[in-house]
Amino acid sequence: MPVTLRPHSIRARVTLVAAGLSLIVFTLIGIGLDFAVRTRIQDGIYADSERIATYWINWEPISAPRPATTTRIDLLQFVDSRGRVLAASKAAGTTPITTVRPPADDRIRHGTSCAKSGCVVFTAVRLPPLETNLLWGGEPHFVYAGMAQPPxxxxxxxxxxxxxxxxxxxxxxxxxAWWVVGRTLRPVAEIRARTAEITLSDLSMRVPQPPGRDEIAQLARTTNRTLTRLEEAVNQQRQFASVVSHELRSPVAALYTRLEEAQLYPDEVDLRDTVDGAMATTKRLQAIINDLLVLARLRTAVPSPPEPIDLGALVAEEAANQLHGPPVRTYATGPVMVLGNRIQLIGVLNNLLVNARRHASSAVDVTTTRSDGYAVVIVADDGDGIAEQDRERVFEPFVRLADARQRDPGGSGLGLAICRGIVGAHHGTLNVEDSPQGACFVMRLPLMDADLSPTP
Incomplete structure (x- = not known):
């Protein structure tokens, strides 16, 4: 198995990158600093030695046997063209400092000369031609000034x-870098540890949320919001599963009881009546399962492409199909265009109309209009109405009020939940609102030409 040298820790990787970059940067700085220090020290020595040599030439007698010096430039020599030391300071001795001569086109030359005893930083100055001609018949002479090379x-x-x-x-x-990254990533470690403690059976825990608006704080807030939504979804799923099992248990138990009775007492039970009862119970189970499938598809299926629909015409068409029971009167204020799924909206309207006619005393009124960028469909009956405390409960799955159970014993209690799910998928709302008499269901859908962004 190949061994990777790449560290797995973000902290270690950032520290290695910082170490490499800092080593490169500080190395370049060190090279520049080293060169600057060397240059500055040498330039200082060259300036002092040149000044001392020039001063000696101009003011001291050339024949002085031991020129005195009180500066760090303690090596002074006066040398002829044959390399003989004619005069020198006490520290310079009688051996020439160097054999280096200034070039013919320049009177001054700087340099470093090394021997077994050490290195000397010096300045060589050629005497002026006039003085050379007058005193030494044109033979060149040189003055050397310098000092031992600093350690x-x-x-x-x-x-x-x-x-x-x-x-x-x-x-x-x-x-x-190690400290800063560690301090920065400390909330991430706390978030990871807390996330590891969260299980499906307990989604109430939340990750620690650091202050500020940086990326880690945003990650913590987003994670907590996601956990909140997940907890709500799991709770809804558990509640839904509990309600479904409760609703399915009764017809299954009734079906099992009938069949068991027919098996135990074949001579005393009317077989035809048992089969008819079993068929009725099976139809109820089938209706509940079909409604559950519709509700599940609304929550998970990918929505189909919407199409333009004249909601007023669609309401009139569905009202005309209601043949039996109290009449349905429709009112529209002209074309009301929305974008949606025609089959789903037909299902919503049909469910609302059937529900209204079931509870109406004499008639059902359906009004289609426009208001504040929304298409509004109001389905009102003149029945007993819905109590204010039950106006939200009727949209919960399997919730059936006493009057609904009496008027429609075979209902599943999923119709209004499916209707609200469909309307919500169309970015609209479906509610029960106040009415002078009876129940009043109000559906709002965004108009096709409305400039608004509805909240799902």
């Missing part, structure tokens, strides 16, 4: 100090 330039001490500074600075930068 910081003589060896690799400066380079070692610079390298040590680079290593220390890079180490400090790496430690700072």
């Amino acid at each position: 910081i330039l003589a060896g690799h001490r400066l380079e070692l100090l610079t390298a040590a500074g680079v290593v220390l600075a890079s180490g400090l930068a790496s430690w700072v």
Whole structure:
């Protein structure tokens, strides 16, 4: 199995990158600093030695056997063209500092000369031609001024100090990066630890949310919102499953009881009556299952492409199909165009109309109009109405009021829940509102030409 050298920790990776970059940067800085220090020290020595040599030429007698010096430039020599030391300071001795001569086109030359005893930084100055001609018959003479090379330039001490500074600075930068990244990622570790504790059986826990508006704080807030939605969805699913099992248990138990009775007492039970009862119970189960499938598809299926629909014409068409029972009177204020699924909206209107006619005393009024960018369909009956505390309960799955159970014993209690789900999928709302008499269902859908962004 190949071994990877790449660290898995973000903290380690960032620290390695910071260490590499800081090493490169500080190395470049160290090289530049080393060069600047060397140049500055040498330039200072060259300036002092040139000044001392020029001063000696101009003001001291050339024949002075031992020129005195009180500066760091303690090596002074007066040398002829054959390399003989004619005069020298006490520290310079009688051996020439160097054999280097200034070029013919320049009177001054700087340099460093090394021997077994050490290196010397010097300045060589050629005497002026007039003085040379007058005193020595044109034979060139030279003045050397210098000093022993400072220890910081003589060896690799400066380079070692610079390298040590680079290593220390890079180490400090790496430690700072390690500390900063660790402190930054500390909330991530806390979020990870808390997330590991959250299980499907207990979704009430939330991850710690750090202050501020940085990416980690936004991640924590988003995670908590997601956990809240997940908890709500799981609770709804559990409640839905509980209600479904309760609603299915009764007809299944009744069916089982009838069949068991027919099996135990074949001579006393009317077989035809048992089969008819079993068929009725099976139809009820089938209706409940079909409604459950419709409700499940509304929550999970990908919506089909919408089409333009004249809601007023669709209401009139569905009202005309209601043949038996109280009459349905429709009122429209002209074309009311919406975007939606025609089959689903027909199902909603049919369910609302059937429900209204079931509870109406004499008639059902359906009004289609436009209001504030929405198409509004009002289905009102003149029955007993719905109590205010039950106006939201009727949209819950399997919730059936006493009057509904009496008028439609075979109902599943899923019709209004499916209607609200369809309307919600169309970015609309379906509610029970106040009415002078009877129940009043109000459906609102965004108009096709409306400039608004409805909230699902």
